[in-house]
Amino acid sequence: MAAQKINEGLEHLAKAEKYLKTGFLKWKPDYDSAASEYGKAAVAFKNAKQFEQAKDACLREAVAHENNRALFHAAKAYEQAGMMLKEMQKLPEAVQLIEKASMMYLENGTPDTAAMALERAGKLIENVDPEKAVQLYQQTANVFENEERLRQAVELLGKASRLLVRGRRFDEAALSIQKEKTIYKEIENYPTCYKKTIAQVLVHLHRNDYVAAERCVRESYSIPGFNGSEDCAALEQLLEGYDQQDQDQVSEVCNSPLFKYMDNDEIFCLLIFTSSSTTQKGTTSHCISPKV
Numbered sequence: 001m002a003a004q005k006i007n008e009g010l011e012h013l014a015k016a017e018k019y020l021k022t023g024f025l026k027w028k029p030d031y032d033s034a035a036s037e038y039g040k041a042a043v044a045f046k047n048a049k050q051f052e053q054a055k056d057a058c059l060r061e062a063v064a065h066e067n068n069r070a071l072f073h074a075a076k077a078y079e080q081a082g083m084m085l086k087e088m089q090k091l092p093e094a095v096q097l098i099e100k101a102s103m104m105y106l107e108n109g110t111p112d113t114a115a116m117a118l119e120r121a122g123k124l125i126e127n128v129d130p131e132k133a134v135q136l137y138q139q140t141a142n143v144f145e146n147e148e149r150l151r152q153a154v155e156l157l158g159k160a161s162r163l164l165v166r167g168r169r170f171d172e173a174a175l176s177i178q179k180e181k182t183i184y185k186e187i188e189n190y191p192t193c194y195k196k197t198i199a200q201v202l203v204h205l206h207r208n209d210y211v212a213a214e215r216c217v218r219e220s221y222s223i224p225g226f227n228g229s230e231d232c233a234a235l236e237q238l239l240e241g242y243d244q245q246d247q248d249q250v251s252e253v254c255n256s257p258l259f260k261y262m263d264n265d266e267i268f269c270l271l272i273f274t275s276s277s278t279t280q281k282g283t284t285s286h287c288i289s290p291k292v
Contacts (some may be wrong), residue, residue: 002048009044009053012037016060033072035064042080055084056229072113075104079117095121095136106143113145119156130167134160138176145183154183161199170207174200185223193223194231195262201235205242214239234258 016037019030038061045054062077082097098121103112121202122136137160145154157180181196182206195222204213217235221227241249253259 002050005048006050006053006262009041009050009057010047012041012044012209014056014168016041016064020064021079030096031064031068032070033153034068035061035068035077039077042077042084046084051084051087055081055088058084071108072110075101075108075117077114078104082121086124091125095125095132098124099136102139111143111147115147115152118143122156122159126163130163134163134167134172135180136162150187154180154187157183165199165203170203174203174207174212177203190223190225193220194203194226194229196260197223197226198231198262201238205238210239210242213242238288 016034019034019037022029024033024171038057042054042057042061045057046052056069058077058081062081063073065071065074065077078097079101082101084096085091085097098117100234102114102117102121105111105117118136118140122133122140125136127135137156141153141156144150144156157176161173161176164170164176177196177200181200184190184192184196197216200216201213204210204216215238217232220232226232234256238250238253240246241253
């Protein structure tokens with residue numbers, strides 16, 4: 001079966017080359033027909049699990065579409081070439097091609113497709129190169145934000161924030177979470193704003209920046225319903241315990257149901273915060289550091 005598919009792919013390649021040839025009675029290459037044959041060749045090679053040949057066929061298809069000024073189809077072909085590289089475990093190269101495809105989608109006036117491609121690239125590279133994944137998720141968020149699709153934008157920002165926290169890039173994480181909170185406030189999702197405030201405070205305290213953590217809570221009083229919420233009360237208690245170096249009070253807050261049942265990104269902030277140092281008694285517990 002594999003040999004049959006390979007031969008089928010080679011036949012489609014040969015046909016594509018014929019469509020590109022010019023002569024006395026044919027002045028222009030037939031890029032549309034050639035692209036179609038390259039696409040069929042790519043499918044045949046893919047079915048034979050000959051991913052290198054499938055990738056090359058996709059790239060030739062993309063060039064043919066470009067020459068035919070069919071940007072959307074060219075972008076699709078570049079994206080497919082990227083997916084063949086993914087099958088070959090060449091993830092950085094795969095992401096490069098998918099990024100190229102997303103730029104072409106934007107140029108073609110299809111930002112939604114561009115955003116989906118960038119998000120797909122982020123997922124591919126997340127475990128290999130988290131820094132690149134952050135960049136891709138932030139790019140995707142920008143595309144959605146420009147299209148005023150704020151719910152999709154903030155979801156991608158959340159993915160970037162989580163990776164920044166996991167990479168202990170806390171300065172950038174604090175800014176990313178603040179942007180999330182701003183969007184959640186704009187779309188009037190106030191309860192999520194409260195949770196993002198918790199994440200912010202934990203990140204700032206991990207940075208030993210008590211002043212920033214306190215300011216974060218103070219500025220959140222402007223969010224409807226925050227002042228008087230259990231989130232606000234817990235954060236005020238946490239900051240008081242941190243300020244007074246009261247380990248018991250900090251532990252009480254961090255072990256409360258409110259903190260234990262937070263969403264994944266906030267709970268990860270909590271885990272880092274609570275395991276980052278030892279108490280004066282020498283047992284691993286909640287981080288108590290002098291305020292800055």
